[in-house]
Amino acid sequence: MSRRSRTPYVLLGLLATESMSGYDLKAAVGRTVGHFWSESYGQLYPTLRRLEEEGALVSRQEDGGRRARVVYSITPQGREMLANWLDRTPAPALPRNELLLKLFFGFFAPPERTRRLLEEGLARFQTEAARLAHIEREVREQTPDAPERLYWLLTIDLGRRLADAKIAWARAALRRLPE
Amino acid sequence: MSRRSRTPYVLLGLLATESMSGYDLKAAVGRTVGHFWSESYGQLYPTLRRLEEEGALVSRQEDGGRRARVVYSITPQGREMLANWLDRTPAPALPRNELLLKLFFGFFAPPERTRRLLEEGLARFQTEAARLAHIEREVREQTPDAPERLYWLLTIDLGRRLADAKIAWARAALRRLPE
DNA sequence: TTAAGCATGTAATCAGTTACATGATTCG
DNA sequence: CGAATCATGTAACTGATTACATGCTTAA
Numbered sequence: 474m475s476r477r478s479r480t481p482y483v484l485l486g487l488l489a490t491e492s493m494s495g496y497d498l499k500a501a502v503g504r505t506v507g508h509f510w511s512e513s514y515g516q517l518y519p520t521l522r523r524l525e526e527e528g529a530l531v532s533r534q535e536d537g538g539r540r541a542r543v544v545y546s547i548t549p550q551g552r553e554m555l556a557n558w559l560d561r562t563p564a565p566a567l568p569r570n571e572l573l574l575k576l577f578f579g580f581f582a583p584p585e586r587t588r589r590l591l592e593e594g595l596a597r598f599q600t601e602a603a604r605l606a607h608i609e610r611e612v613r614e615q616t617p618d619a620p621e622r623l624y625w626l627l628t629i630d631l632g633r634r635l636a637d638a639k640i641a642w643a644r645a646a647l648r649r650l651p652e
Numbered sequence: 653m654s655r656r657s658r659t660p661y662v663l664l665g666l667l668a669t670e671s672m673s674g675y676d677l678k679a680a681v682g683r684t685v686g687h688f689w690s691e692s693y694g695q696l697y698p699t700l701r702r703l704e705e706e707g708a709l710v711s712r713q714e715d716g717g718r719r720a721r722v723v724y725s726i727t728p729q730g731r732e733m734l735a736n737w738l739d740r741t742p743a744p745a746l747p748r749n750e751l752l753l754k755l756f757f758g759f760f761a762p763p764e765r766t767r768r769l770l771e772e773g774l775a776r777f778q779t780e781a782a783r784l785a786h787i788e789r790e791v792r793e794q795t796p797d798a799p800e801r802l803y804w805l806l807t808i809d810l811g812r813r814l815a816d817a818k819i820a821w822a823r824a825a826l827r828r829l830p831e
Numbered sequence: 832t833t834a835a836g837c838a839t840g841t842a843a844t845c846a847g848t849t850a851c852a853t854g855a856t857t858c859g
Numbered sequence: 860c861g862a863a864t865c866a867t868g869t870a871a872c873t874g875a876t877t878a879c880a881t882g883c884t885t886a887a
Contacts, residue, residue, distance in 0.1 A: 476876060478846060479750060486757035496866050506756055509749040513848055518868055540855045540866055552760070559761035562772055563750040567876090570688040571658060571742040573810065577685055578665035579803040581731070582738035587803075593741055623828065624758040624766075631752065631821045638817040642810045649802065655848060657874060675838050692876055697840055719838055719883045746848090 480512055480520045485529060485547060485555040490621060492546040494535075495521050505625070508605060508632045521545055529554050576646075584652045591650070595643035602636035605629055659691055659699045664708060664726060664734040669800065671725040673714075674700050684804070687784060687811045700724055708733050755825075763831045770829070774822035781815035784808055 487493065487501050495518050502512045524530045529551035532543050547555075572594050579587040609629045616622055666672065666680050674697050681691045703709045708730035711722050726734075751773050758766040788808045795801055 476845065479753065480846090482757075483753065486753075486760065489757070489760050494866075495868090506753060507747075509747045509752040511746045511748070514868075515849075515870095516847060542866065555757070555760055559754055559757060560765055562769070563754055565776060566748060566750060567690045568688045569690070569745060571745060573688040573807045574658065574662065574665075574685060575738055575742060577803055577807050578661075578668070578734070578738060579806075580800040581665065581668050581734055586739055590741070597744060621759040623830075624756055627758075627825050627828065628752045628756050630825070631818070634817040634821050635814060638813040639810070642813050646806050646809070649806065651802075655873070659874090673838075674840090693840075694842095694876060694878095695874080721838065 478516070478520070479558075480516045481524055481529070482555060482558045483510060483512060484517070484520060484524065484545075485551050485558075488530065488545055488547040489552060489555060492544050494542040494544050496542065498545075506628070508601070508608070509628065524551065584650065588647065588650055588652065591643050591647050595640060595647070598636050598639040598643060602633060602640060605632045605636060609633070657695070657699070658737075659695045660703055660708070661734060661737045662689060662691060663696070663699060663703065663724075664730050664737075667709065667724055667726040668731060668734060671723050673721040673723050675721065677724075685807070687780070687787070688807065703730065763829065767826065767829055767831065770822050770826050774819060774826070777815050777818040777822060781812060781819060784811045784815060788812070 483502060483506065484498055487498055487505070493501060495514070498521075499512065499514060499517055502510065521530065521532075525532055525545070527550075529548060530545045531548055532545050535542050535544050572590065575582075575590055576587065579590070609626065612622065612625055612629065616625075619625075662681060662685065663677055666677055666684070672680060674693070677700075678691065678693060678696055681689065700709065700711075704711055704724070706729075708727060709724045710727055711724050714721050714723050751769065754761075754769055755766065758769070788805065791801065791804055791808065795804075798804075
């Protein structure tokens with residue numbers, strides 16, 4: 474079910490706070506929702522065009538010194554489309570975790586290989602935890618009065634808890650592994 | 653990177669323990685790796701055929717009473733293919749979490765809607781935690797001597813820790829939400 | 832008899848990534 | 860001057876789901 478793309482809503486959501494170009498949007502996705510979402514140009518630009526055709530966005534050329542950019546702004550219809558999507562309960566995503574898949578079949582690999590799998594995972598989880606801690610500090614310091622801030626912090630909080638849980642798990646798993 | 657399908661390896665991995673039909677494999681995926689992986693018939697059957705063409709699997713017809721089934725067994729080449737995949741470090745998956753996406757844009761929805769989002773999430777996380785606890789009991793009771801058991805339990809352990817972290821987060825988030 | 836489960840498969844469709852193409856501007 | 864960054868896009872490909880098609884067997 475729900476094989477509908479969510480790309481339109483990511484773009485509408487970000488543009489609901491601030492007008493931006495496609496290029497800016499790509500960067501904004503990475504900066505703001507990057508720890509739980511991603512978008513590629515190949516989806517982004519065609520979606521922007523489609524949303525404008527549907528009246529959810531309007532664009533204006535902007536050329537000040539640098540290369541001409543196309544800045545998109547959300548329309549009332551766009552806000553309605555966003556609100557409509559927010560009102561629907563998200564379908565649970567089909568899970569896909571390749572690390573766990575390899576671990577599950579770990580019996581068929583040399584033990585030291587599985588050990589390394591977990592060690593590499595642990596390193597990634599630690600990097601992720603540090604990154605989220607950094608982002609949280611930034612949000613707390615740099616946007617003390619943004620009304621969206623609570624929601625941003627809540628998503629970061631889950632990210633941190635999940636990263637911490639993965640770190641604790643990887644450490645425990647390494648202790649339980651043979652050799 | 654790594655847009656290669658992992659379907660072949662899921663099938664090889666399951667068949668490395670026990671020969672099965674495509675129908676059985678679909679059920680086995682749900683039963684064993686279902687909490688972090690999924691496969692559809694549309695991927696499964698063509699992949700089985702391809703793997704047999706490549707010499708990684710062999711099939712035999714089996715008709716005992718019920719409808720004829722095609723049972724697949726892994727070959728030495730298949731085991732090598734599996735080992736080869738296990739030896740490679742998995743690429744980190746691009747994250748996609750629709751619940752967090754909706755929460756991130758929660759400022760643009762009525763507060764009670766965001767509250768419900770979290771309540772529904774909490775309910776799902778609790779169901780998931782209970783399901784994993786049940787699976788763990790089953791594995792501990794029913795397969796006390798399977799050599800793969802440690803690896804199965806490790807994947808379940810992460811699932812439980814993540815579910816618990818999500819539950820704690822959702823409760824805390826509900827307390828921080830306005831209204 | 833009829834519904835549920837066993838069993839295998841294909842066609843249509845789509846979402847999404849990657850690689851490629853192009854060119855301006857800015858900074859070291 | 861060259862590299863990095865700004866900026867916008869398209870084409871090719873493929874992974875994957877969903878819906879559909881078919882028909883047998885078994886138990887209520």
